[in-house]
Amino acid sequence: MWNARNKSFPRVLHKKENPILIRSAEETDIPRLMAIERAIYQYRLQWTKATFERELRSDIPHLYLVVEWDGEVVGFIGARFYEARGHITNLAIHxxxxxxxxxxLLIQRVERKAKFYHCKKLSLQVRTSNMLAQKLYRSLGFRSRRYLYHYYEDNGENAIYMEKKL
Structure with missing residues (x-):
C-alpha cells in the first residue's frame, strides 16, 4: 500500500473489504466527533463544540483528520505543531x-506532518487508566516522560506525558 513515488499512503485503503478514508476534519464533523467521545468516555464530554471549533480555526499550524469506515466518521486525531515540536491534542476511535x-494510521499521518514542519519530537498525554492506548503509543515509539497529577478535569485522573523522537 506504500506509494514509493510520493512516499505516502493512498487516501483510500481497503482493509477486509471495508473502504477506509482519511480526510481533513471539517466543522460539520463536530457533532460526530463529540458522539465518538461520548461513546468512549461513557457520556462524559471531553471537548465542547466551542473547543473543537477553536482548534479547527486555529492560526497555529495544526492537523485535524477524521477516519471514515464505509462513509461513516469513526475516529479522529488532532495535532499542533510549534517550536520544533508536534503535540497530539486528541485521538479517538469509536x-x-x-x-x-x-x-x-492516523498517528502515522500526524508524524508525517510533524516532519514536514521540522519537528524533532511528538508528544501527547494519556490517562493512566487507558492501558490499551499506552500500549499502542509504546509500540509506535512513544516513551513515558512524566506524570501529570490530577490532569483531567472530569474526574481528576492523572495523565502520563509521552514523547517520541522523530
Whole structure:
C-alpha cells in the first residue's frame, strides 16, 4: 500500500473489504466527533463544540483528520505543531472500530506532518487508566516522560506525558 513515488499512503485503503478514508476534519464533523467521545468516555464530554471549533480555526499550524469506515466518521486525531515540536491534542476511535489499526494510521499521518514542519519530537498525554492506548503509543515509539497529577478535569485522573523522537 506504500506509494514509493510520493512516499505516502493512498487516501483510500481497503482493509477486509471495508473502504477506509482519511480526510481533513471539517466543522460539520463536530457533532460526530463529540458522539465518538461520548461513546468512549461513557457520556462524559471531553471537548465542547466551542473547543473543537477553536482548534479547527486555529492560526497555529495544526492537523485535524477524521477516519471514515464505509462513509461513516469513526475516529479522529488532532495535532499542533510549534517550536520544533508536534503535540497530539486528541485521538479517538469509536469503540466498535478500535483494534483495527485506525489509530495507527492516523498517528502515522500526524508524524508525517510533524516532519514536514521540522519537528524533532511528538508528544501527547494519556490517562493512566487507558492501558490499551499506552500500549499502542509504546509500540509506535512513544516513551513515558512524566506524570501529570490530577490532569483531567472530569474526574481528576492523572495523565502520563509521552514523547517520541522523530
Amino acid at each position: 469503540p466498535e472500530y478500535q483494534r483495527r489499526g485506525l489509530a495507527h
